Amino acid sequence: MLATGIDAVFTGFDISINMLRTAKKSVNSWRVDFIAADGFKMPLKSEARFDLIHIDSVLHHLVGNTKARSLLLANLFCKQLVDQLSENGSLVVEEVYYVSHLFPKLTSSLIFYGLKLLNLLHLDASRIVSELLPGLEVNFLSEKEIEKLLGSYGRVCLIKKTPWPRRNMFRFFLLKDFGHISYIVTIASPPRERIM
Secondary structure (H helix, E strand, O other): OHHHOOOOOEEEEEOOHHHHHHHHHHOOOOOEEEEEOOHHHOOOOOOOOEEEEEEEOOHHHOOOOOHHHHHHHHHHHHHHHHHOEEEEEEEEEEEEEEEEOOOHHHHHHHHHHHHHHHHHOOOOHHHOOOOOOOOOOOOOEEHHHHHHHHHOOEEEEEEEEEEOOOOHHHHHOOEEEEEEEEEEEEEOOOHHHOOO
């Protein structure tokens, strides 16, 4: 966005100090403020509004005790973001997606509860699969689940879909296709008039 020359002030939030340090190194501009904060507790004035809010790879990290609770957290987070949009604002969501060989809910549950079990038993699977770091918990959403979630806030338009190479291990989790997907959500009504 900075490279486009748009005259704007940008604010970046992340709960991870290390991610903010990385962002600061790659963006050398006085027009960007970086703030360490939990996404549910962003230090914003109640009247603060944004023309554009962009999140990347956040929703699958909102993990509760169950899949249903995790989906509720993703919905609450999106609602909070939409409520911070200006009247004609847009929400850009980039996320990890997957397509299942069988049933999407089964695939997602295998991953979700499998990781919870590894953590409960204090098993380190990173020696077998480097991506399975100790403590990792994720709630991957299928492409249809992401579209349904975002569709409750407005018109959803696919921007880009980039499949990732599938390693043999991922077949164990019934993953047919997965990768990175980007959407823009045009808000259906002014955020303050919407009822959840």
